[in-house]
Amino acid sequence: MGIFTLAISAIFINNFVLTRFLGLCPYIGVSKKLDSAIGMGMAVIFVMTMASTITWLIQNYILNPFDLVYLQTIAFILTIATLVQFVEMVIQKMAPALYKALGVFLPLITTNCAVLGVSIININEQLSFVESILHGVFAGIGFTIVLIIMAGLRENLEKAPVPDSMKGLPISFVLAGLMAMAFLGFAGFQI
Amino acid sequence: MSNNEKKLKQVGQNNQDLYSVTVSPHMSEYRSVKSVMWNVVFALLPALIVGIYLFGMRALLLTVYGVIAAVLCEALIQKLRKQPITVNDGSAVITGMLVAFNFHAAAPWWIPVLGSIFAIAIGKHVFGGLGHNPMNPALLGRVFLVASFPTYTAAGWIPTLRNSISGITSNMDIPAVTDLVSSATPLAVIKSLRDPSFVNNINEAFPNASQILMDEAASLPTIQNLFWGNIGGCIGEVSAAALLLGALWLAWKRIIEWRIPTFFILTVFVLTFIFGGIDGLFSASILLPFFHIFAGGLMLGALYMATDMVTSPLTKKGRIVFGIGCGFMTVVIRFVGGYPEGVTFAILLMNLIVPLIDKHTRPKPFGFVPDK
Amino acid sequence: MGFMTFPGGIHPDDNKRYSKDAKIELYPQPDKVVIPLNQHIGAPAKTIVKVGETVKTGQVIAEAGGFVSIPMHSSITGKVSKIGRFPHPSGSMQMAVEITKTDADNWVDLVDDDYQTLTPDEMKERIRSAGVCGMGGAGFPTAVKLSPPKGKDIDTIIINGVECEPYLTADHRLMLEKSEDILNGLKIFMKIAGAKQAYIGIEANKPDAIDKMKNLVKSETNIGVVALKLKYPQGAEKQLIYACTKRRVPNKGGLPLEIGVIVQNVGTALAAYEAVRYKKPLIDRVVTISGKIVQHPKNLQVRIGTQFSDLLECCGDTTAEISKIISGGPMMGFAISTLMAPVTKTSSGLILLGKKESRTYEEQTCIRCCRCVDVCPMNLLPSKIAIDVKYEDWDGADEAGASDCIKCGCCAYVCPAQIRLIQWIDIGKNKLTEMKK
Amino acid sequence: MSYYIRLGLILFLIAAVASAVLAFINGLTEPIIIENQIQLEIQARQVVLPQADTFEYVEDELPYYRGLDEDGNIVGYTFMAVGSGYSGDIDTMVGLTDEMIVSNIQVIQQTETPGLGANCTRPEFTEQYQDLDAEQVKIERDGGKVETITGATITARAVSNSISEAMIQMKKQLEAAPKINIEPDIEEAA
């Protein structure tokens, strides 16, 4: 699979949020303001890339050789949780400015199913090491793009007379649905 | 004492609110949202008339269904929400017309009806009604139908009645869809013609495949026919000429602005010219871009849907970005996407990023000095 | 050469046909004048007369209330009959001195100096004590405007003869009838400010005034007459400066003097000339009384403090019921509820509108048609500011440029949804000023 | 420090117990899972090539199974054709008779649009392929004999082309390796 194909596929065609239904909690929760959406997006890209890398190594050098595939879920989730902790600590020490921007979002990512999702999909689709890493990057970018779009739209919705019963969560889902409709345009891309 | 003097004396006493006090300015163009909307309806009429001429009264019937459904739906929602009912502002009528325009005349009656209801209820009123919908309702209605009932909407196109004027009055029955799907739309033919893997496969397997393709290419309507609308297709999008006529009216009335349609169409033209050929860049015939512009919904989309005020950017620069983006996405979807028609999705996708475009193309105030 | 102009703007019907050929008529001393203490930008003047005191025409009745302020003078000969709150043309009730006529017009002593020999400071002092302020609308004390802070060099004076507000023709008539005095006033400004060049900006719909002024400055090397495109708000200070010099006044509260320019109104130039040469205080001005329903639209030279009702009387009956009275021009003027308000130093006109012209509409939803964005001469996003203000997003309003608004009214003029954009923006502007304090 | 060691130990203990439990359950379920998968493939093979009694795996560029009847005669072949459909790969199990004619097909795995492309699993669609040769396995638009699914030309074309290509490949493979095993024991004797 070429990088381009992988990118288009992960970002648009099989967008994690709009077609794979992964990472919805942060998608709905952190899309109220554009600034925080960008911060969250960056944090997710970062963690997804790291997670893709490490979980692939674990799968192929620990679980597969020792016939421990049934421990996949435990291993991956623990790895991701540790990774997030570790990343948080490292960023805090090394790049306080970055930590300030991403800090609040990092703990949220542990329970972001997009991260575990990308790891499992990498294994299920038998991607190579490099492909796995790229998939992590692009899936994170895809997540970020829809998150930012959503935040832009929701900032405007704050100033619209949305019916009371639809305010908040419901309208966000309807909006996500309409976004997914627009993203249907990417379905069936032959690249 | 003159009449006036008496009046003035009266004023002098205490009659403070004799004259109405409003904030400035005290002059206005006396336009209204209503007049803007009805002008758009008016501008869509030529396309409708061509549609009726080509496809018979059924085209009118479907349009009327769409409009009635849209208007009733809007009125019902506003009544339920205990809001003033504003269906006479014409915006629901436009939505209804545009939804119907996007389908061929053989579609069953419930197609424009469901499309309009979805467009008005989900596309517009969940967000608070006119002026607040982030995406073009009519296009959402179209995607809803295309995704939900592909067999009725994406099946193909129906031939025109151009050879029998008398057909105009007699074509009221619902024809079976399959009877009418006589050939692929021009866009579908173009699509298969420029799919290299497809062409190669075919040539390998069947020596006479090129001949088949040539026949299909020959069946492409000539550009004149595409321009005047003498082709099969959807009710409102067949005649580029009629659509242009209406758009010129709107431009003259300053209701639509030239930037979006111009950059939209120009981008499609340039990109299809460069990438349209199957033998690499610039290998396409100069005619191909014209096919791309006049066939399908591009004219309708560029002139009436991309220019929808509510869902297009605020600033001039933003409108240029928006137009180019629409054109780019249209070509991408037409060339590599699953649908032969990319206009709908292109506009919807660009609608999504309008807030971001607005944010980044905000004009600098006159005499702008950057913050220190 | 084409006409100079600025980006944005609108083309309303200028409606000047009613009064542009009416020669300036002198309106005699009225029976009663009401002289508000606040006719200008800055601190209100402080009264120095008491009720019952008799005053001559031109006598000081109130002193400047601070550095940015002007003194007020009695505009008739009579007795101070009341000091209290009176209707003000801005629509509110404000402190004013009421003087009732007792005698024939009896002026304070005037002079006729060879004013050319005066030093700039002496000239400035005469302008200051004559109570001259900008007569175009804002009313900034002229003497203050002519004293730029140290380090700011003024190289250009622009005389604003644009009069872009529809209906108004007072400045137009002045340029035709008092052209030489205006030119002299301009020269006084140049001398005081030390400016090397000057422009007189006149809109294209006043070809006779353009010709007249052009003839007059033929021999001057450093004074030019700039013919400007017919477009509103051509006469707004920043737009006028840009059209004449291509210089942009910095936003966020920047002043023209920062780019070396001072703009003065035609009437101001005349008043300054008269103040410097004759020591004549500013007690009268030319006011346009116009409107479709006014039987005899006129340009009247009236005493400051004359009530609008008096002026209307001399213009004959109205042909239809009055529905709205505007003090100033229809784009930026104030609608007032009563004709009892007086003429002030900044009153350029009195416009009467009938029912038909003053129709008001319900505010509808913004359909984002962007007409307001396209016409805004300041490049702002009026519709966005209005929505932000409505939803109290002050940061958003600030970002969209609420504080840069010049309230020209172009946006509201073109808005098909009849949104009171100026009102919303004004609320935002005030709130932002308050927050920044 | 000992506190942290204690924490680590507790966590390790829990993880160890969990692993042990999982290992135990894995031991119970794994054979069933593998058996399920094998059964599924066998069933599919039998559906597409009902004439055959047993199947025999052959490793080649395109791996395939030989279908043998009760007497051990080759009656046909089964193989997987993989085509790129509308939204992902479509895996089709194809049964081929000895005469290189499709006996039957079954779509094993697809992610096409429900109600549209996903209709390619329906018998109305798959039965069309019966008794077609490699040239005929094309959709009508491309000169073959397969009617497309309404609204899902891409899916139909993907399935058809993948089968057609795989059939051509099979032909090559079989021509390269001459038909053997007609009478396995005779061969041995010779």
Place this chain on the structure above:
Amino acid sequence: MSLIKEMTKGFFKENPVFVMALGLCPALAVSSSIENAIGMGGAATFVLLCSNILISLLKNLIPSKIRIPCYIVVIASFVTIVDMTMNAYLFELHKNLGIFIPLIVVNCVILGRAEAFAGRNNVVKSIFDGIGMGIGFTLALVAVAFFRELLGAGQLLGVNVMPANYQPILIAILAPGAFLTLGLLLGLMNLLKKPEAD
């Protein structure tokens, strides 16, 4: 009595999906048919119940510093058990639910209950809480799936229930339909909760 309340609160008042907005991903991903919804709901309920029991039992043994990793291990183990069991005995369903079975691990409902309830209450209460939340989760999934399957396929539990000439609104079972259905359902719930118009 209070135990019953502990259970029923999860059905509506504190419904994990509709009220607390937890576990949204599976609510959208596997709600295209009621069968899948029930399968997913069952799997999640099982994990929820078991982890609630175990965690409330172990809560005194686990130091609070490492409680989250411990909870995760416990939950992940049960998830894996469900995964393997379903794969062995409910092969078709397992295939349909796909990666959303392992993803139960990060379903916020379960970790949320472990943290907010089971880690603080006794076993009996935790059992009822687990069952209640599980049923609530399942109910929400089924509610979404009900509309999606009915509109999008004209079926309920795989049985045709609509008139023969009914044209399924396919978009309901596609991705956009999932979002729209959930959004409109949430809106409807709000509308019912506070009856004042709007």
